[in-house]
Amino acid sequence: MTESKELTYGQVGDYERTDYDEPVFAAIDRMCQKYPDRPAIIYLGETWTYAEMTDIIDRFANVLCHLGVRQGDRVMLYIPNSPQFIAGYFGAMKAGATPVPVSPIYTPFEIEYLINDSGAGIILCQDTNCGYVREVFPKTTLRGIIVTNYADLLPWWKRAAGVMFDKIPHGVVEKGKEIYQFKDLMKQSPPDPPKVEINPRADLSRLLYTGGTTGFPKGVPTNHTAVVSFVSEVRQISEGFVGEGGEDRLIMINPLFHEMAQGMTMAWGLTKGNPVVLMPIADIDAILDTIERYQITLLLGVPTLYRMILEHDRAGLYDCKSLRLCLCGADKLPPEVNARWREMFHRPIFQCYGATEVGFTTTSPFDQEPHPESIGIPLPSREVKVVDPDTLEPLPENEVGEVLVRCEYTFKHYWNKPEETARSFVPMAGQVFYRMNDFARKGDDGQLYFVDRGVDIIKYKGYRVSASEIEAVLQDHPAVIAACVVGVPDARTGERIKGIVVLKDDARGVSSPELASWCRRRLAPYKVPKYIEFRDMLPKSKVGKLLRREIRDEERRKTQKRADKKI
Numbered sequence: 001m002t003e004s005k006e007l008t009y010g011q012v013g014d015y016e017r018t019d020y021d022e023p024v025f026a027a028i029d030r031m032c033q034k035y036p037d038r039p040a041i042i043y044l045g046e047t048w049t050y051a052e053m054t055d056i057i058d059r060f061a062n063v064l065c066h067l068g069v070r071q072g073d074r075v076m077l078y079i080p081n082s083p084q085f086i087a088g089y090f091g092a093m094k095a096g097a098t099p100v101p102v103s104p105i106y107t108p109f110e111i112e113y114l115i116n117d118s119g120a121g122i123i124l125c126q127d128t129n130c131g132y133v134r135e136v137f138p139k140t141t142l143r144g145i146i147v148t149n150y151a152d153l154l155p156w157w158k159r160a161a162g163v164m165f166d167k168i169p170h171g172v173v174e175k176g177k178e179i180y181q182f183k184d185l186m187k188q189s190p191p192d193p194p195k196v197e198i199n200p201r202a203d204l205s206r207l208l209y210t211g212g213t214t215g216f217p218k219g220v221p222t223n224h225t226a227v228v229s230f231v232s233e234v235r236q237i238s239e240g241f242v243g244e245g246g247e248d249r250l251i252m253i254n255p256l257f258h259e260m261a262q263g264m265t266m267a268w269g270l271t272k273g274n275p276v277v278l279m280p281i282a283d284i285d286a287i288l289d290t291i292e293r294y295q296i297t298l299l300l301g302v303p304t305l306y307r308m309i310l311e312h313d314r315a316g317l318y319d320c321k322s323l324r325l326c327l328c329g330a331d332k333l334p335p336e337v338n339a340r341w342r343e344m345f346h347r348p349i350f351q352c353y354g355a356t357e358v359g360f361t362t363t364s365p366f367d368q369e370p371h372p373e374s375i376g377i378p379l380p381s382r383e384v385k386v387v388d389p390d391t392l393e394p395l396p397e398n399e400v401g402e403v404l405v406r407c408e409y410t411f412k413h414y415w416n417k418p419e420e421t422a423r424s425f426v427p428m429a430g431q432v433f434y435r436m437n438d439f440a441r442k443g444d445d446g447q448l449y450f451v452d453r454g455v456d457i458i459k460y461k462g463y464r465v466s467a468s469e470i471e472a473v474l475q476d477h478p479a480v481i482a483a484c485v486v487g488v489p490d491a492r493t494g495e496r497i498k499g500i501v502v503l504k505d506d507a508r509g510v511s512s513p514e515l516a517s518w519c520r521r522r523l524a525p526y527k528v529p530k531y532i533e534f535r536d537m538l539p540k541s542k543v544g545k546l547l548r549r550e551i552r553d554e555e556r557r558k559t560q561k562r563a564d565k566k567i
Helices: 014-020 026-034 050-066 083-094 108-118 130-139 156-164 182-188 224-237 259-270 284-294 303-311 335-345 418-424 467-475 512-520 548-566
Strands: 039-043 046-049 074-078 098-101 122-126 144-148 179-181 204-210 218-223 250-252 276-278 298-301 325-328 349-355 359-363 374-378 382-387 401-407 425-428 431-442 448-453 457-460 463-466 480-490 494-503 531-534
Touching: 014 224, 026 050, 026 224, 026 259, 039 050, 039 083, 046 050, 050 083, 050 182, 074 083, 074 108, 083 098, 083 204, 083 276, 108 130, 108 204, 122 130, 130 144, 144 182, 179 182, 204 224, 218 224, 224 259, 224 359, 250 259, 250 284, 259 276, 259 298, 259 349, 259 359, 284 303, 298 303, 303 325, 303 335, 335 349, 335 467, 349 374, 359 382, 374 382, 382 431, 418 425, 418 431, 448 457, 448 467, 457 480, 457 494, 463 467, 467 480, 467 494, 467 512, 480 548, 494 512, 512 531
Parallel strands: 039 276, 074 098, 074 122, 098 204, 122 144, 144 179, 250 276, 250 298, 298 325, 325 349, 494 531
Antiparallel strands: 039 046, 204 218, 349 359, 359 374, 374 448, 382 401, 401 431, 425 431, 431 448, 457 463, 480 494
16 A cells, blocks of 8 residues: 555645646546556456556547547537446547536436537437437437447457347447447547647536436536546545555446546546446446455445345355445435444445535545544535525534535536526635535534435424434334435424335335334434335435435425315
């Protein structure tokens, strides 16, 4: 391991600040020069060295230039975790274009909106979802479709075996003048990168989409410096805990269209000269087998993934002793999941926190046992305030308030959404802060303690009740595998608390009164759900987040219907 550098959270040393003003791929290029023959990407049993990874990135950058992509153009990536995603993401940047990663399972309605809102001219998609792109093509800004397959970059014999045994998903792609095959383009492309001048603070490194309060996703434009800042700082605070040049191995299960996955792929993987094992599908047996086979040391996940591994009936059959650092983000980690993980794998789960708008914001210190409720300490370039949500006045330590975040390197606006911008970015003392719409408290130890998502705070008789706190209690019941808690509008109390649970397959005879009694033994009376409903499943987002908003909206519609009937 490398010797640990001293770095103070909340401050940035002068020797680091200038390092942020470079293209996102610059640090990766340095690793390619330093470790050309070391493994960079491992995917479906095949390994690409840093030199080979650089080759496919540079070739794809030239492909885009050949197709008429110019500096500032947007290139949409509509594919799962794969070497092609890496080629598309960094190749677009090297061509001076802006990658726009989106979920590969978006519907035609969703993808049409995203193409037109971003103004993407080229899209890289799978043969399995190309039909969706063809369906909306005439109604969008697209002028070209590059089609790939899961196995395009694998050796011919692996592709043949995959087709023979029907192990590789594939789709039928109709020919057309706007259709290009990824394999053919890459064969014809020169390996030298195009010469493009990039202004790290002005030019976009990516355009990511996040949920919107209007119902439509919001585009978040990000420059190169903003991404480099948090990648560099995560790398700095990990020194002494994450090695370089192949000392550690990162498994990437989280979808790469998500900001957290992109950041950690760079911070712990490609800017450290370490290999990244890409998982195209979150199959638990495949994940555990990969951890055992490649002696994975670094794991990034969301709470749902950690819970799925713990609930897997064959988890104990795999040797996962190689795991050293496990990191969780995107949602609050229930303490019981952390406790069970430590019991099974003898490792704690560290937490990180942030948003697409400001990137990584906090992470647990790696040199101490993580507090189960803490989401860590702000990164050096991220300023965090906890304020009264109504007045935006800062609150003292240990008082719960709304979280505001500022970073000098990030843009303070959404892509073509002035109303959303005005709602989410607020001026304070000459600076602009982003409203995270989350509630937390800042402890006297400097750490941030997450309470709940702002939209998930239930207001009951003047109390602010945390939905996730009640969910954690319900999920701790031995018969419950998943739970969602929402507030149902009530004229007398403000909101009534309703719990919706999914029982394990072998659960028998569990009733609502039993679960309510379970909650009463663990929660203050005002936090106990007044109603508990059973369902077969709960809605989740593309990255595994529980979609409380859908259930909340459903309950509000039911309430309105009942009120209309009374009238």
